[in-house]
Amino acid sequence: AQSVAQPEDQVNVAEGNPLTVKCTYSVSGNPYLFWYVQYPNRGLQFLLKYITGDNLVKGSYGFEAEFNKSQTSFHLKKPSALVSDSALYFCAVRGDSSYKLIFGSGTRLLVRP
Amino acid sequence: EAGVVQSPRYKIIEKKQPVAFWCNPISGHNTLYWYRQNLGQGPELLIRYENEEAVDDSQLPKDRFSAERLKGVDSTLKIQPAELGDSAVYLCASSSPGHAGEQFFGPGTRLTVL
Numbered sequence: 602a603q604s605v606a607q608p609e610d611q612v613n614v615a616e617g618n619p620l621t622v623k624c625t626y627s628v629s630g631n632p633y634l635f636w637y638v639q640y641p642n643r644g645l646q647f648l649l650k651y652i653t654g655d656n657l658v659k660g661s662y663g664f665e666a667e668f669n670k671s672q673t674s675f676h677l678k679k680p681s682a683l684v685s686d687s688a689l690y691f692c693a694v695r696g697d698s699s700y701k702l703i704f705g706s707g708t709r710l711l712v713r714p
Numbered sequence: 715e716a717g718v719v720q721s722p723r724y725k726i727i728e729k730k731q732p733v734a735f736w737c738n739p740i741s742g743h744n745t746l747y748w749y750r751q752n753l754g755q756g757p758e759l760l761i762r763y764e765n766e767e768a769v770d771d772s773q774l775p776k777d778r779f780s781a782e783r784l785k786g787v788d789s790t791l792k793i794q795p796a797e798l799g800d801s802a803v804y805l806c807a808s809s810s811p812g813h814a815g816e817q818f819f820g821p822g823t824r825l826t827v828l
Binding site for chain 2 (some may be wrong): 605635637644646647650691693700704705706
């Protein structure tokens with residue numbers, strides 16, 4: 602069965618510092634991995650995805666994520682956090698033979714000035 | 715390009731009343747999804763359409779929920795009758811084959827059942 606775990610309900614970081622939001626997954630076959638961000642009263646906004654190729658994926662707004670097959674992880678990172686990055690972040694996965702996207706429970710990122 | 719449009723944005727009803735949500739996907743997107751997002755959780759798939767055909771409705775509570783996508787464009791999700799536990803945000807998303815599974819989400823409809 603497919604599953605996604607985001608072990609941290611909230612991540613706090615100071616503006617200008619690097620940030621990491623953790624995600625681990627379980628899926629049959631090759632994983633398709635996604636990160637989405639959700640601002641208050643807004644829908645989910647796509648940040649980046651891993652399908653195949655380079656393990657380091659670059660996305661919108663300076664975010665990147667590293668795919669680690671042995672650890673079944675896909676952590677979201679940013680070298681220098683902005684206050685405007687404060688939002689709810691969701692990791693999602695699907696197998697390469699399935700359309701069904703499974704979401705994690707979300708991690709709230711709080712960047713303090 | 716215009717994004718996924720949903721209406722209404724907010725709906726408050728009393729239990730046992732019917733309610734309907736509407737979604738207009740991105741032009742040219744053949745695949746349409748309805749998700750439910752409970753407070754503090756990630757979205758969960760209710761139903762997926764390929765054009766006008768519901769190809770995965772295994773998670774749709776069919777005793778009270780129904781959906782349609784006439785002509786393979788707009789879609790409507792209905793609940794009749796609503797229960798207190800149906801309070802959630804209902805999200806619509808769409809995708810096309812060329813995006814390797816990337817789904818584009820609408821702003822959602824926040825339903826409150828009193």
